[in-house]
Amino acid sequence: MKSNTTRRDFLKTGSALAVGASAPYVITSSALGDRQKPPASDRITVGHIGVGSRGRSILNQVRRVQDAQIVAVSDCYRDRRESIAKVIRGEAYQDFRDLLARDDIDAVVIATPDHWHVPIAIMAAQAGKSAYVEKPLGLSLEQTLACEKTFAEHGVVFQYGTQQRSTAHCHHGCELVRRGAIGKVHTIEVDCPNGGEGGTPTPSPIPDGLDYDMWLGPAPQTPYTVDRCKPPGSYWIYDQSIGYLGGWGAHPLDIMVWGSDADLSGLIEVEGNGEIPTDGLYDCVFNWDMKIKLGDVKMTFRPGADRTKFIGEEGWIEVCRSKDRTAASDPVLLATKLDTEDTQLLVSNHHQGNFIQAVKEKDPTAAVSNMSDAARSDTISHLCDIAVRTGEKIVWDPTKKQLVAPSERAKAMLSREMRGPWTL
Structure with missing residues (x-):
């Protein structure tokens, strides 16, 4: 994505980020962690792009992962993003580029309509973020091969939404x-x-x-x-x-x-x-x-x-x-x-949990659906x-x-x- 992937371009559309950045920082009990949840500093922060029916299903699975903390969502439908943002107590973005511009997000889940999968995944990798991408992959073979090349170049984790591997x-x-x-x-x-x-x-x-x-x-x-x-x-x-x-x-x-x-x-x-x-x-x-x-x-x-x-x-x-x-x-x-x-094959008993663990280890080879x-x-x-x-x-x-x-x-x-x- 040549004209839409640089940090400078992301920040040009960052008005929503400015609002979020100006909010007072409050330490909550959930941030400190407990016996079930590690402290916030040890969690992988996640943004969800696309929170329709399938996107919400994945979001609910990620919420069950101890080492994950969902901090933001983006969706083209206002009611979807705002209602989910309230549930996760995070930020809602109309433009996914504002979400990708956040330096405090480690990984994203992409559950948009098919034609957006690869463009957003490429932009995520270029922003240094690992990505869980719903199937199918590209809208063309050119897109698929470009996505493969980009993730290899940036060394971030990719997990495909083929959950049967788990x-x-x-x-x-x-x-x-x-x-x-x-x-x-x-x-x-x-x-x-x-x-x-x-x-x-x-x-x-x-x-x-x-x-x-x-x-x-x-x-x-x-x-x-x-x-x-x-x-x-x-x-x-x-x-x-x-x-x-x-x-x-x-x-x-x-x-x-x-x-x-x-x-x-x-x-x-x-x-x-x-x-x-x-x-x-x-x-x-x-x-x-x-x-x-x-x-x-x-x-x-x-x-x-x-x-x-x-x-x-x-x-x-x-x-x-x-x-x-x-x-x-x-x-x-x-x-x-x-x-x-x-x-001979990686063992995973939870697809989203495997993704979060691979991100935590910074090891693309640890993702079961590479x-x-x-x-x-x-x-x-x-x-x-x-x-x-x-x-x-x-x-x-x-x-x-x-x-x-x-x-x-x-x-x-x-x-x-x-x-x-x-x-x-």
Whole structure:
């Protein structure tokens, strides 16, 4: 974000900061800490950007983390930010840049609509703040790779909102696959919930208290409609998202990455088909049917339940969001107790708690859903979107991180134009 990321630019919009800075400092009993909560000086201070339904859910989880102290929120909806600010006894900001300009905030949680994830995450990293970022990652492959590069350069912690990595049964299933419990994996099946069509394109008055221009941000200037700024519209409109290919596909695709490095084993070839609505507001790919090659591993990606099935030469393991649906060719496999000293994957029992601990340790490698893995799964989502929209077989080199012999149309889809003044 060239024109919007410097401390100088942040401080230009810091009127709200000035108000907060002029308030008298009062030492409260909670600041001193107690047996359950460490003193304020030992806590990681957190700001939340986006406090809609999903954002509030994450905020409530962070509030349960002993070493975390939420001090500020930002949202384009006035009633959201003000009501949550009262709950946390912190500051409310209309412009997230004012929150990022605060030197007393260590980390941020980004739970905005999809099109804002990477721009804000990049600005956070440039401001020296670690970031917990909801899925999906980028609105384009260019955004995803730019985000990965920025976090590597600044050395701050990144945690992806793929919380299944912090569930015991998902960890167990992926550990078994990595330890060779089903032999060499030759096929992977990935399913996730479908997208859809509909939504009214009829313009409506902008609700009182909504900063719609900021809500759109880098997305194209379009009239406000009642279905644009709320789910499923905020997930299924192509100006703002790639639909559930990424928005929900991030979960089972992330499990695919966690349980296997097949996507790093050779060229990735993606082809398939899907539907793109032509009526109504929603215009992201749905009813997709993707056939993928990850080196010599075959993979399918289709709508369905949230699951990732690894099929090997000696059996199969299916890892699902629901523990009750997780299964194996031999049920005894799932009852296998693993030697914790030989654990290949990080262990986390609380996704937000793991993030806070990684920030406290200043160790990006301690985050269970790291930046590199997030970019890998997000790349698959984008390759599928490009394949459906171009009708072509798309080939990706995971080492060089670039398309192989792309057509002009495929090459053009690597990036998205951003509405000024926002830029990568």
